[in-house]
Amino acid sequence: MVLRTTRTELDTDNWTMTEEAFDVVVVGSCMTDLVSQTPRLPKAGETIHGHKFFIGFGGKGANQCIQAARMGAKTAMVCKVGKDFFGENYIQNFKDNGVSTKFVGQTADDATGAASIIVNDAGENAIVIVAGANLLLGNADLLQALPALRCAKVLVCQLEVRPDTSLQALRLAQENNVKTIFNPAPAVPDLDPCFYRVSDVFCCNETETELLTGVVVANVEDAGRAGQELLRRGCSAVIITLGSQGCVVLSGQEPSSPFHHVPTEPVTAVDTTGAGDSFIGALAFYMSTYPTMPLHEIARRANQVAGISVQNIGTQTSYPSKEDLPNDLF
Ligand SMILES: Nc1ncnc2c1ncn2[C@@H]1O[C@H](COP(=O)(O)OP(=O)(O)OP(=O)(O)O)[C@@H](O)[C@H]1O
Structure with a gap:
């Protein structure tokens, strides 16, 4: 199905919702992390005792x-969770963080996405991800969130939901400036080439870059390069x-300047899990709040935000x- 974006066309589809202005809308995934810490990873068929468990x-x-x-961005999440304990819990987590849950769908057809993670004392891990309800996010949900x-001001997408859902969301955003x-x-490795053309900022880490290029x-x-x-x-x-x-920044508007390297300040990293997501969340905040700020300055600030996240344990934790960050980042 191709989504139509003009108000007139949508009026014919029982259009009742009013437009709402968010700084940042994210169309993407929710996962509950079930983390067990154990002396070692279990073998096939084996049951072992762990020494710590937490849900993240x-x-x-x-x-x-x-x-x-x-x-401080006014945000909305467009995602799908199950009609289960983890789904309810995740919705509460969004509310606790001031994220609008108006476009968080709940389905009885699959479970909330979950990652079962075992980490041994050497820091090695074994992870099973079941995307579950995330894969049911589709065009009907985008239409609701239209x-x-x-x-x-800014839309952010990734690839933990169906790629055609992400691509459609990006297209809709681009059509609406x-x-x-x-x-x-x-x-x-086989990213649909259309993704490049709908990205104002294409942001990836080293592994993703290598696989794509x-x-x-x-x-x-x-x-x-x-x-x-x-x-x-x-x-x-x-x-x-x-x-x-840190990162490198390249802009199509400055073809004469090959790239900017934006270094980070050295910090003592204790857990880098989710640093990339912290960087992208900060990037979205700055792009929405300071639309004329040069991208290399936005990247410098996002480096600092992500640099703080690596000095603490956990992902969202x-x-x-804003209160934890120096005033000169705002
Ligand atoms: N050791 C570190 N010291 C300072 N800043 C860091 C460190 N590791 C990550 N960062 C910050 O986080 C940003 C994203 O890190 P990285 O490139 O490792 O992303 P990633 O591989 O997607 O991370 P992850 O998969 O762990 O979420 C970096 O650009 C940098 O700003």
Whole structure:
């Protein structure tokens, strides 16, 4: 189904919702992390005792949305959870973080997405992800969220829901002059080329970059070269995150300047899980709040936000709020 975006056309489909202006709308995934810490990983058929268990909130889409909300953006999440305990729990988590849940659907047809994670004392892990309800997010949900999608300042999408859902959301945003951020994660080798053309900012890490371009990213120069290839494929700007080395930024508007390396300040990292999502959430906040700020300055600030997240344990638990951040980041 192709979604139509003009108000007149939608009027014929019992249109009743009023448009609502959000700074950042995220169309993406929610996952509940079920984490067991054990002395070692179990073998097939074996039962072992662990020494700690905790439940965490994850999913790339939700992580990015929550980071943007904690920085002060007015946010809405477009996603699907199950009609189950984890779904209810996740909806409450969005509310606790000030994220609008108006477009969070609940389905009885599948369970809330879950990641069962076993981490041994050496820090190695075994993970099973069941995307569940995330894969039921589709065009009908986008249609419901259209009032928000059409007048958001920034839309963010990833690949933990069906790719055609993400692509359709990005197209709708672009048609309505909404700035788009696309994060091609988890990495896929055969990304539909249309994704490049609907991305105002195409933001990926080293692994994703390598898989998409075939360029091995061993240093900043490699990242710059790979970024130029991504830019050639049609995105307006590219950011490649490089962990403790910060990121590189390339803009199609500055073809004469090959790339900016934006370094981070050195920090003592204790847990880098979800750092990429913290970076993208911050990026969305800055793009929506300071639309004329140069992208390399936005990236410098997003580096600092993500740099704080790596100094704390957990995913969303490590994400800073506005009060935790220095005034000069605002
Ligand atoms: N060790 C670190 N020190 C300082 N900043 C870091 C560190 N690791 C990550 N960051 C910050 O987080 C951003 C994203 O990190 P990275 O490139 O590792 O993303 P990622 O691989 O998608 O992360 P993850 O998969 O762990 O969420 C970096 O651009 C940087 O700003």
